[in-house]
Amino acid sequence: xxxxxxxxxxxxxxxxxxxxxxxxxxxxxxxxxxxxxxxxxxxxxxxxxxxxxxxxxxxxxxxxxxxxxxxxxxxxxxxxxxxxxxxxxxxxxxxxxxxxxxxxxxxxxxxxxxxxxxxxxxxxxxxxxxxxxxxxxxxxxxxxxxxxxxxxxxxxxxxxxxxxxxxxxxxxxxxxxxxxxxxxxxxxxxxxxxxxxxxxxxxxxxxxxxxxxxxxxxxxxxxxxxxxxxxxxxxxxxxxxxxxxxxxxxxxxxxxxxxxxxxxxxxxxxxxxxxxxxxxxxxxxxxxxxxxxxxxxxxxxxxxxxxxxxxxxxxxxxxxxxxxxxxxxxxxxxxxxxxxxxxxxxxxxxxxxxxxxxxxxxxxxxxxxxxxxxxxxxxxxxxxxxxxxxxxxxxxxxxxxxxxxxxxxxxxxxxxxx
Amino acid sequence: xxxxxxxxxxxxxxxxxxxxxxxxxxxxxxxxxxxxxxxxxxxxxxxxxxxxxxxxxxxxxxxxxxxxxxxxxxxxxxxxxxxxxxxxxxxxxxxxxxxxxxxxxxxxxxxxxxxxxxxxxxxxxxxxxxxxxxxxxxxxxxxxxxxxxxxxxxxxxxxxxxxxxxxxxxxxxxxxxxxxxxxxxxxxxxxxxxxxxxxxxxxxxxxxxxxxxxxxxxxxxxxxxxxxxxxxxxxxxxxxxxxxxxxxxxxxxxxxxxxxxxxxxxxxxxxxxxxxxxxxxxxxxxxxxxxxxxxxxxxxxxxxxxxxxxxxxxxxxxxxxxxxxxxxxxxxxxxxxxxxxxxxxxxxxxxxxxxxxxxxxxxxxxxxxxxxxxxxxxxxxxxxxxxxxxxxxxxxxxxxxxxxxxxxxxxxxxxxxx
Numbered sequence: 001x002x003x004x005x006x007x008x009x010x011x012x013x014x015x016x017x018x019x020x021x022x023x024x025x026x027x028x029x030x031x032x033x034x035x036x037x038x039x040x041x042x043x044x045x046x047x048x049x050x051x052x053x054x055x056x057x058x059x060x061x062x063x064x065x066x067x068x069x070x071x072x073x074x075x076x077x078x079x080x081x082x083x084x085x086x087x088x089x090x091x092x093x094x095x096x097x098x099x100x101x102x103x104x105x106x107x108x109x110x111x112x113x114x115x116x117x118x119x120x121x122x123x124x125x126x127x128x129x130x131x132x133x134x135x136x137x138x139x140x141x142x143x144x145x146x147x148x149x150x151x152x153x154x155x156x157x158x159x160x161x162x163x164x165x166x167x168x169x170x171x172x173x174x175x176x177x178x179x180x181x182x183x184x185x186x187x188x189x190x191x192x193x194x195x196x197x198x199x200x201x202x203x204x205x206x207x208x209x210x211x212x213x214x215x216x217x218x219x220x221x222x223x224x225x226x227x228x229x230x231x232x233x234x235x236x237x238x239x240x241x242x243x244x245x246x247x248x249x250x251x252x253x254x255x256x257x258x259x260x261x262x263x264x265x266x267x268x269x270x271x272x273x274x275x276x277x278x279x280x281x282x283x284x285x286x287x288x289x290x291x292x293x294x295x296x297x298x299x300x301x302x303x304x305x306x307x308x309x310x311x312x313x314x315x316x317x318x319x320x321x322x323x324x325x326x327x328x329x330x331x332x333x334x335x336x337x338x339x340x341x342x343x344x345x346x347x348x349x350x351x352x353x354x355x356x357x358x359x360x361x362x363x364x365x366x367x368x369x370x371x372x373x374x375x376x377x378x379x380x381x382x383x384x385x386x387x388x389x390x391x392x393x394x395x396x397x398x399x400x401x402x403x404x405x406x407x408x409x410x411x412x413x414x415x416x417x418x
Numbered sequence: 419x420x421x422x423x424x425x426x427x428x429x430x431x432x433x434x435x436x437x438x439x440x441x442x443x444x445x446x447x448x449x450x451x452x453x454x455x456x457x458x459x460x461x462x463x464x465x466x467x468x469x470x471x472x473x474x475x476x477x478x479x480x481x482x483x484x485x486x487x488x489x490x491x492x493x494x495x496x497x498x499x500x501x502x503x504x505x506x507x508x509x510x511x512x513x514x515x516x517x518x519x520x521x522x523x524x525x526x527x528x529x530x531x532x533x534x535x536x537x538x539x540x541x542x543x544x545x546x547x548x549x550x551x552x553x554x555x556x557x558x559x560x561x562x563x564x565x566x567x568x569x570x571x572x573x574x575x576x577x578x579x580x581x582x583x584x585x586x587x588x589x590x591x592x593x594x595x596x597x598x599x600x601x602x603x604x605x606x607x608x609x610x611x612x613x614x615x616x617x618x619x620x621x622x623x624x625x626x627x628x629x630x631x632x633x634x635x636x637x638x639x640x641x642x643x644x645x646x647x648x649x650x651x652x653x654x655x656x657x658x659x660x661x662x663x664x665x666x667x668x669x670x671x672x673x674x675x676x677x678x679x680x681x682x683x684x685x686x687x688x689x690x691x692x693x694x695x696x697x698x699x700x701x702x703x704x705x706x707x708x709x710x711x712x713x714x715x716x717x718x719x720x721x722x723x724x725x726x727x728x729x730x731x732x733x734x735x736x737x738x739x740x741x742x743x744x745x746x747x748x749x750x751x752x753x754x755x756x757x758x759x760x761x762x763x764x765x766x767x768x769x770x771x772x773x774x775x776x777x778x779x780x781x782x783x784x785x786x787x788x789x790x791x792x793x794x795x796x797x798x799x800x801x802x803x804x805x806x807x808x809x810x811x812x813x814x815x816x817x818x819x820x821x822x823x824x825x826x827x828x829x830x831x832x833x834x835x836x
Contacts (some may be wrong), residue, residue, distance in 0.1 A: 029613070033633050048797070049618055056678035076650075076680055078608030078621050096678035098609050098724070100621045111677050145798045152800070160833065161637065162802030165630035165726055168613035169623070169799060190496030191516050195447070195586035200467055203496050203518045205587070212583035215451050219579065232494070259529050260474035260514035262494055306516070308583055335779045335835040337755075337786060361753045366826060367784070368755060379466075380563045381587060382570065384580030408784060415578065417753040417831055 001281045011322050018298045021326030023179040029167040032159045034221030035177035036327045041153040043170040046143035051101040054138040058092040059105035066132040071124040075099040108138035156330040178327040181249035183224035188256040190232045209254040209311045222323050232262040255306030257289040269293050285351040286310035286378035307378040313354050334413040339370035345403045347396025354390040388415035419699045429740050436716045439744030441597040447585040450577045452639030453595035454745045459571040461588040464561035469519040472556040476510040477523035484550040489542040493517040526556035574748040596745040599667035601642035606673040608650045627672040627729045650680040673724030675707040687711050703769040704728035704796035725796040731772050752831040757788035763821045765814025772808035806833035
């Protein structure tokens with residue numbers, strides 16, 4: 001039985017060795033949020049494209065020092081402004097933030113460091129500069145933010161808000177990114193009904209796994225196709241898997257991987273579809289029956305346990321990192337952070353546990369506090385409410401059956417920390 | 419000039435006192451991700467709706483102890499199964515995970531703890547139980563996960579993947595949530611062109627602020643309407659503000675709030691629109707000119723600075739918390755976490771600084787490491803690349819002009835930690 005890190009490594013190694021994913025496509029930058037950059041992206045222009053004022057004030061010649069200046073015109077952002085002849089000694093231009101520095105000027109004095117001496121018909125004629133200006137003062141030099149031809153985004157960068165802003169600011173309106181996988185999601189089980197079922201048939205429950213998994217994937221930028229519920233029937237399962245494999249890169253299923261006589265999935269994968277099962281058990285709680293298989297043409301198949309909590313935990317630990325590796329993310333795993341336990345925590349004596357916690361801020365201490373979300377029964381989805389991480393707990397031993405209050409635990413983040 | 423926490427408090431107090439937002443609507447649960455629950459949601463059924471087996475194995479009478487059992491039928495998940503008469507002493511049913519416990523049985527023995535003694539025509543006839551079963555063993559009692567009538571989601575809960583799963587599992591397919599605000603986003607400035615502009619006009623730059631802000635809002639579950647670029651002209655600005663205010667709850671603008679003679683925004687808000695400016699300067703770097711105003715009918719107006727970095731930082735610090743308060747989030751602010759500085763950091767001598775950092779995991783230490791993203795010029799969007807937080811730095815003083823290497827700083831999180 002594999003340990004979790006070994007199982008994760010096996011999946012990522014397979015993706016890397018077999019070259020799953022990694023295909024490129026061009027997308028409009030407005031649609032590029034959440035994609036990973038596939039080719040270095042270069043600035044088409046300098047930013048700013050001209051020497052620009054950082055302040056509202058006056059463009060001057062620094063050598064003129066403090067004292068009187070004759071106001072000969074103005075330069076406002078986006079317009080050539082009135083009076084564009086080169087600046088002469090003793091003269092200045094009124095200028096505002098973002099406006100191009102007029103020829104001959106080498107310094108900007110902010111309006112707060114000046115006083116108006118003389119105006120005529122609402123126009124400034126003469127001002128006094130209170131403080132001797134320095135050369136280059138309050139000037140954003142052409143290209144200081146971004147140099148023309150420089151790399152603004154590199155292969156592997158995740159495109160988020162600032163990256164979109166960078167693309168916009170240099171006018172790169174199409175960007176080459178890694179294609180996202182086509183993901184098909186299905187649940188298996190004779191007992192499952194759609195959540196919309198008003199009255200449950202005897203022996204039946206509503207399927208929650210597709211809701212949870214599609215939402216996790218969507219939050220992480222991976223849309224998926226909901227392929228419904230498949231019954232525990234070998235022919236139906238084979239038909240479903242075959243038709244899905246024909247048009248997707250990744251299948252995620254839940255259920256049908258335990259020890260039951262209706263758990264046909266693995267047999268069908270191997271015997272009928274010629275797939276390879278890389279692992280079918282992982283030493284963890286919850287999630288032990290997690291199965292990872294691949295087809296001859298390198299499609300990825302994740303058969304997650306049917307229990308809602310197990311499905312959620314294993315989706316975070318195995319599926320998401322695989323999808324991120326598929327699109328060549330430099331960070332397929334979220335950060336593991338240290339958090340403090342507010343009370344003692346008994347360790348499971350059989351398996352390492354991924355204990356659902358709600359990380360909360362501690363106004364007095366140096367670490368977040370990891371509150372257990374309650375009873376960790378693997379069917380109990382209530383234990384995942386407000387969960388934003390899994391505390392990674394080692395198996396308990398006679399020597400160390402529990403973790404003490406205030407000890408630090410590693411927490412695998414699954415959500416924003418709010 | 420207000421400090422940042424005071425400015426944040428002022429905004430949230432206004433929203434709370436004036437009752438901005440807080441309107442309710444019903445949404446289909448499949449569309450409910452990212453919404454805040456407005457009314458406690460109650461389970462329609464027990465989960466499981468019947469006593470169910472946790473394992474694949476045999477349903478037995480515990481009092482029979484270890485030893486032989488006659489297999490009289492089976493119970494599989496989702497079907498009534500063959501043979502439904504109450505279980506008699508010495509008999510057992512074959513059962514699989516999730517199947518209802520047959521009448522008379524009070525324990526489940528997993529298949530691993532049994533051996534087959536006799537089969538006929540592929541049917542099991544007699545088995546041996548290796549270990550004396552206990553009453554209730556491996557049975558999920560009806561309602562153990564969720565009790566019918568119990569509250570599964572409470573007012574104020576954010577609906578994420580597990581919450582969607584909870585709704586699905588109890589068949590609540592419509593949920594009452596808080597309405598999201600209608601948000602209009604515009605940029606102001608004569609120098610701005612659309613990112614699609616192939617060749618820039620002299621003195622012009624491409625607008626990146628709407629790309630950055632709409633993406634931040636979208637990542638946080640708040641779609642917005644892009645209302646384009648408005649020129650620095652009092653009549654055009656007034657017309658734009660009026661038409662936007664007529665059909666939105668929140669306006670976010672960038673630019674036109676500095677000291678320039680073209681910075682008309684505040685004047686128009688007060689003189690023409692009768693708005694109240696609650697603050698027009700905040701003691702922070704970047705973001706000093708941030709302005710918060712409200713109209714008589716309590717619409718919220720955020721006038722952010724035009725510099726890309728300032729706009730991004732102030733969107734996180736002021737706008738997002740306001741939007742979250744509008745939908746009655748219990749957590750309008752993200753957690754502030756402590757991170758370690760990998761090198762000394764000079765403090766700004768004039769204002770508290772929100773220094774962009776990239777938080778990264780430290781495999782040896784107890785804290786994340788906060789790497790500066792480089793030169794913090796407020797126009798330099800490259801300094802926001804890969805940024806996932808702002809280190810909150812106090813103003814430097816003669817006594818404390820810098821923070822030492824390895825000291826811990828507070829970091830305001832802006833993104834997933836990957």
